Amino acid sequence: DAGVIQSPRHEVTEMGQEVTLRCKPISGHNSLFWYRQTMMRGLELLIYFNNNVPIDDSGMPEDRFSAKMPNASFSTLKIQPSEPRDSAVYFCASSALAGGQTQYFGPGTRLLVL
Amino acid sequence: AQKVTQAQTEISVVEKEDVTLDCVYETRDTTYYLFWYKQPPSGELVFLIRRNSFDEQNEISGRYSWNFQKSTSSFNFTITASQVVDSAVYFCALSPNTNAGKSTFGDGTTLTVKP
Numbered sequence: 376d377a378g379v380i381q382s383p384r385h386e387v388t389e390m391g392q393e394v395t396l397r398c399k400p401i402s403g404h405n406s407l408f409w410y411r412q413t414m415m416r417g418l419e420l421l422i423y424f425n426n427n428v429p430i431d432d433s434g435m436p437e438d439r440f441s442a443k444m445p446n447a448s449f450s451t452l453k454i455q456p457s458e459p460r461d462s463a464v465y466f467c468a469s470s471a472l473a474g475g476q477t478q479y480f481g482p483g484t485r486l487l488v489l
Numbered sequence: 490a491q492k493v494t495q496a497q498t499e500i501s502v503v504e505k506e507d508v509t510l511d512c513v514y515e516t517r518d519t520t521y522y523l524f525w526y527k528q529p530p531s532g533e534l535v536f537l538i539r540r541n542s543f544d545e546q547n548e549i550s551g552r553y554s555w556n557f558q559k560s561t562s563s564f565n566f567t568i569t570a571s572q573v574v575d576s577a578v579y580f581c582a583l584s585p586n587t588n589a590g591k592s593t594f595g596d597g598t599t600l601t602v603k604p
Contacts, residue, residue, distance in 0.1 A: 406590070417597065418580070423590040431590050466534060476522050476584040478592065480534035 377401070379481035381467050387487045393455040396484045399448055400469030408468040408478060409442055409452050418466075424450065425472075457488045491516040493583050495595035502571055503603050510566045510598045512581030518542075520586040523557065523564045528597070529577040540564060542586075571602045 380399040388394055400407045408423040422432040427444045435442070439458070444450040454461055464485050468478040492515040502508045514523065525537040538548065540557050548555045552569045568575050578599050584592040 408590070418594045420590070420592070425590070464532065468534075476586070476588075476592070477524065477536055477539050479536060480526075482533045485532070 379467055379469050379479055381465075381481035381484050383484060384482060385485045385487075387489065388457055389489050390458055391456045392488075393453065394457045394461075394486060394488075396452040396454075396465050396467075396486070398450045398452070398467030398481060400450070400467070401471075401479055402448065403471060404469035404479075405447075405472045406470045406478075407444060407450050408470075409450070410466040410468065410480075411463045412466060412483070413463045421452070454486075457486075459488045462486055462488050491518070491521075491583055491585075491591070491593045493581050493593050493595035495579075495581055495598050497598045498596070499599045499601070501601045501603065504573060505570050506602075507567060507569050508571050508600065508602075510568075510579050510581075510600065512564045512566065512595060514562050514564065514581070514583045514593075516562075516583060516585075518585045522584045522586060524582040524584070524592075525555065525564075525566050526580045526582065526594075527577045528580065529574075534580070537566075568600075571600075573602050573604055576600060576602045 382397045406425050409421040412418045421434045422442045424444045442452045464483045466480050466483045468480045470478045494513045521542045523540045527535045545557050554567045556565045578597040580597045581595040
């Protein structure tokens, strides 16, 4: 079975541009998580969804960040406008409520904002 | 509030040495899960193990073993006869039984295994 799929794997953009990161969770998983990883701050949870509903977005750094999950098999994380400090690796993870809270991570999107 | 502490920021060993990565946690939950993840240089986060707070049995998987001690709030990870391919950042994580969204990750331990 396919794991969590993220696209793009790498993104280079200029400050002020809109960036959209995409995630397809593992089929049958009920929860989806967006994380950001940087050297300075480590792994940070940005937002998570249960059954497509956002449960906690307290980790979203500011209004420039937004996330949606229109259906069980797709989620987006959007940054508009992007800034150089948004440069990081963004991970999507999914878990099954019956799966003991184990989160399975995608390969990540490496974002560089110039 | 919950907390995961991986006091060892970096560890360097020579191939075939045994190495233990420490993880100490704090939680007020009576039931919870503990995890270890591996992040190799390629960057992906790979799930290694999950342990339920009910189950204090140690677990062995090949060269990997995990020691869970509730009395000391520790969940240590030992690699026996380390190999170069074990070089990675290892994360310990804690989650309440009922809410994966409240997972807490440690800062990670960077393990370097030299040939």
